[in-house]
Amino acid sequence: MAIIEAMQRELNYPYDTHPAPGTTVEIADGVRWLTMPMGGSLNHINLYLLEDKGGWYVVDTGLGTPRTAELWDEIFTGELGGRPVQGVICTHMHPDHIGQAGNITERFRCPLYMTRAEYYQARAYSSGSGGFGGGSHSSWQGAVFYERYGMPRDYLEQLAVAWRGRSSEGMSMPEMPLGYHRLQDGDILSIGHHDWHVVVGSGHSPEHACLHCKALGIMISGDQILPIITSNVSVHPTEPEANPLQVWMESHDKFLDTPPDTLVLPAHNLPFHGVRERLRQLIGHHEDRLLAIEESCVEPQVAKDLLPVLFARELDVRQTMMALGEAIAHCHLLMHRNRLERTLHEDGRYRFLSIDPDLARRAHPDQHDAPDDRPMMV
Numbered sequence: 001m002a003i004i005e006a007m008q009r010e011l012n013y014p015y016d017t018h019p020a021p022g023t024t025v026e027i028a029d030g031v032r033w034l035t036m037p038m039g040g041s042l043n044h045i046n047l048y049l050l051e052d053k054g055g056w057y058v059v060d061t062g063l064g065t066p067r068t069a070e071l072w073d074e075i076f077t078g079e080l081g082g083r084p085v086q087g088v089i090c091t092h093m094h095p096d097h098i099g100q101a102g103n104i105t106e107r108f109r110c111p112l113y114m115t116r117a118e119y120y121q122a123r124a125y126s127s128g129s130g131g132f133g134g135g136s137h138s139s140w141q142g143a144v145f146y147e148r149y150g151m152p153r154d155y156l157e158q159l160a161v162a163w164r165g166r167s168s169e170g171m172s173m174p175e176m177p178l179g180y181h182r183l184q185d186g187d188i189l190s191i192g193h194h195d196w197h198v199v200v201g202s203g204h205s206p207e208h209a210c211l212h213c214k215a216l217g218i219m220i221s222g223d224q225i226l227p228i229i230t231s232n233v234s235v236h237p238t239e240p241e242a243n244p245l246q247v248w249m250e251s252h253d254k255f256l257d258t259p260p261d262t263l264v265l266p267a268h269n270l271p272f273h274g275v276r277e278r279l280r281q282l283i284g285h286h287e288d289r290l291l292a293i294e295e296s297c298v299e300p301q302v303a304k305d306l307l308p309v310l311f312a313r314e315l316d317v318r319q320t321m322m323a324l325g326e327a328i329a330h331c332h333l334l335m336h337r338n339r340l341e342r343t344l345h346e347d348g349r350y351r352f353l354s355i356d357p358d359l360a361r362r363a364h365p366d367q368h369d370a371p372d373d374r375p376m377m378v
């Protein structure tokens with residue numbers, strides 16, 4: 001944790017506070033910042049507006065709640081001076097980013113811009129298709145998944161009950177627009193006087209789009225690069241053999257090319273300078289966690305018993321799901337690196353065992369970062 005705090009000082013935050021709900025703040029010529037409310041410790045999501053000749057592009061949309069819709073109404077009639085929205089760009093398919101995509105594109109009859117994997121995953125998870133997770137939390141696939149990773153037999157039932165509470169918080173998946181314009185890595189969107197390069201990352205979600213304007217020195221980073229909290233990177237029952245932490249780490253390497261003076265506009269926390277420092281910090285943080293897991297697995301371990309290595313707090317049912325997904329993601333990357341071996345035992349549970357003969361030399365059990373407070377639901 002000491003290391004993280006030292007590195008945190010290398011980041012620089014040009015704004016002290018967030019815009020009040022229903023208002024916007026100009027970040028640069030043709031770039032405005034607003035927030036929409038969220039529950040829990042996150043409190044809000046940052047959204048951005050890009051000005052074009054005839055109107056505005058909206059980048060991410062907030063939760064699908066009546067309150068967020070009301071606040072958008074205020075923004076459209078007040079701050080935007082009645083000029084239309086010309087397009088909605090969603091960085092990725094999580095509910096706080098796509099919640100109002102349908103409403104806004106309907107209202108203005110404007111296109112939705114997303115990458116292909118994000119759009120189709122959102123369509124697959126939207127209401128009527130089992131909701132977020134595609135219904136896998138109440139399927140036999142979900143039951144097998146949680147059993148193999150060490151959860152008690154009634155965990156899936158507990159999760160189903162907790163899941164029902166999501167819709168009242170706006171965390172359920174909305175109906176998506178029936179068509180979209182595809183974004184791809186390397187695309188350039190010309191909006192107003194500026195070119196925005198699409199830079200795709202992965203790991204937190206399958207094909208997450210960031211927008212980088214080199215001339216303005218600004219990157220809209222969504223949940224791909226956050227300055228304080230760490231994005232959730234999880235394995236879920238829908239793709240139980242996935243290795244999302246590997247592509248997450250590869251994405252960090254790719255984003256290290258971002259010019260060092262870039263102002264990063266994230267979806268949570270405050271805009272910041274210091275993108276390369278932050279990426280190096282995140283890479284170091286995950287490498288530290290990976291090593292801590294290897295050290296724990298000198299004796300065979302089930303994934304559930306690795307949660308205290310990653311998280312300090314007692315976790316509720318949903319937080320446990322996120323935390324377990326993260327623990328499995330770390331284990332899968334270690335398997336890919338030939339550092340862990342996974343075997344299925346007679347009790348139906350996987351056990352992970354460290355197999356790198358060099359571990360004793362690399363291990364430093366007394367020098368790890370303190371476990372995180374709890375997993376973030378973003």
Ligand SMILES: [Zn+2]
Pocket residue numbers: 092094204205223378
């Ligand atoms: Zn997200």
